[in-house]
């Protein structure tokens with residue numbers, strides 16, 4: 240049997256960029272996932288499709304009412320449930336089960352990982368964000384630059400530059416909806432107020448093209464992000480993997496669930512279950528790069544030691560979702576060309592922790608009305624009218640807190656194969672009321688009673704299960720991602736994060752994985 244130079248587990252952002260960094264070596268990619276289904280009927284634009292197509296029920300709701308699943312089943316992200324998007328995390332409860340109280344996260348089992356459904360917000364960690372990491376922003380800078388040039392990033396240098404950093408190669412930002420163009424001009428008139436509150440607003444940095452880039456076309460405002468995978472303008476690691484497969488740079492094997500690994504003298508043996516045949520397989524490589532997502536990478540590390548006792552730390556960004564309304568827009572016509580991607584970001588210093596919190600601001604025309612309907616306080620009939628007339632007048636501010644390590648947030652493997660994953664709930668913080676005060680001063684209607692708090696793991700920013708340390712101990716990694724006690728096993732996903740600021744983590748997963756993949760490739764030179 241072949242012994243590859245490098246075996247990469249997974250195909251999400253961590254795995255894909257590790258493989259991309261190790262280009263030129265013989266690379267085996269073992270991925271539990273499958274690929275996106277074709278969906279020819281969802282071409283074009285949500286608004287026009289709804290007006291013109293005969294029957295969109297199978298594509299938008301699904302023959303088995305897939306899009307309505309949150310009404311009677313444990314809630315999952317609205318992005319992971321429609322008929323063509325559910326493949327991203329299909330069958331994870333059976334194949335990679337989590338035992339948890341009210342877990343609202345998901346495990347990706349797909350080529351490209353959770354980043355097939357992501358919001359594509361890409362942010363560099365600065366020195367403060369990386370405090371506690373054994374790598375600096377200078378170490379990561381060339382890898383952020385290379386990853387950014389590969390994926391293409393749109394955005395602007397604006398009031399958030401001190402927080403997001405300067406990026407000379409940004410494509411122009413997405414066009415704002417009328418609601419958020421107005422929001423931005425209200426902010427611009429109140430800058431001094433925001434400055435006093437140590438808050439600022441600006442355009443998000445998105446891995447979404449507004450100009451053609453590397454054979455991919457620009458975003459066309461189809462507003463189908465909740466329903467259609469693989470919009471060419473929105474980066475997914477599946478694009479990079481497909482490019483590497485086409486170029487012969489990688490041996491990609493899907494439907495392979497890696498369960499454990501064992502180090503031998505000159506190689507690593509990797510055990511995987513072929514999900515198509517049920518057969519147990521052994522694969523061989525000189526080095527192993529683990530990128531199965533922070534939860535599943537932890538599961539593989541624990542399983543490889545048959546360890547059913549140890550509790551590993553786990554991080555996620557707790558969220559608070561704050562709806563707000565501009566009453567003068569009630570009943571306004573919906574825009575034909577819109578987006579459900581983030582329109583703006585807010586960054587504000589949290590006085591309690593002294594750390595910034597970050598929020599993404601969205602319109603509400605992307606998801607189904609039924610996703611919002613049942614969280615409103617009136618009768619069903621009144622809520623129906625509310626969602627119809629209020630949609631053009633409503634914005635949603637999704638506030639992310641830093642992930643905090645504590646004894647109640649942990650993962651542990653059970654002998655049954657289930658991974659216990661508990662995330663301590665985040666209590667409300669004063670910063671939420673400060674945000675609400677600012678929104679009101681801008682002329683929007685909102686109230687603390689409207690705040691929604693998604694449940695355990697709903698941030699889907701999993702990290703920190705096998706953290707990088709300067710002097711690593713058991714179940715920790717060194718600055719090269721090497722897992723303590725191993726010579727040939729390296730962690731390339733969010734599992735190796737030393738901490739989790741309130742800033743979306745995936746661009747840092749990519750840059751760090753690229754760095755580790757490149758380092759591993761040079762080992763053979």
Ligand SMILES: Cc1cc2nc3c(=O)[nH]c(=O)nc-3n(C[C@H](O)[C@H](O)[C@H](O)COP(=O)(O)OP(=O)(O)OC[C@H]3O[C@@H](n4cnc5c(N)ncnc54)[C@H](O)[C@@H]3O)c2cc1C
Pocket residue numbers: 248249250251252253254269270271272273316318319335346347348349350351352353354355356357358359360361495496497498530531532533535539699700701732733734743744745746748
């Ligand atoms: C709705 C949504 C919105 C998001 N928005 C943003 C955003 O705007 N910005 C941001 O930074 N992040 C965002 N995220 C989070 C982002 O998608 C994740 O941080 C990122 O995908 C994690 O990358 P990863 O490589 O660590 O793992 P994953 O993306 O989880 O990928 C894991 C990979 O490993 C494979 N795999 C799993 N287990 C095994 C196994 N045992 N054997 C073999 N293969 C395995 C899977 O098939 C998958 O390919 C969002 C996520 C979601 C769902």
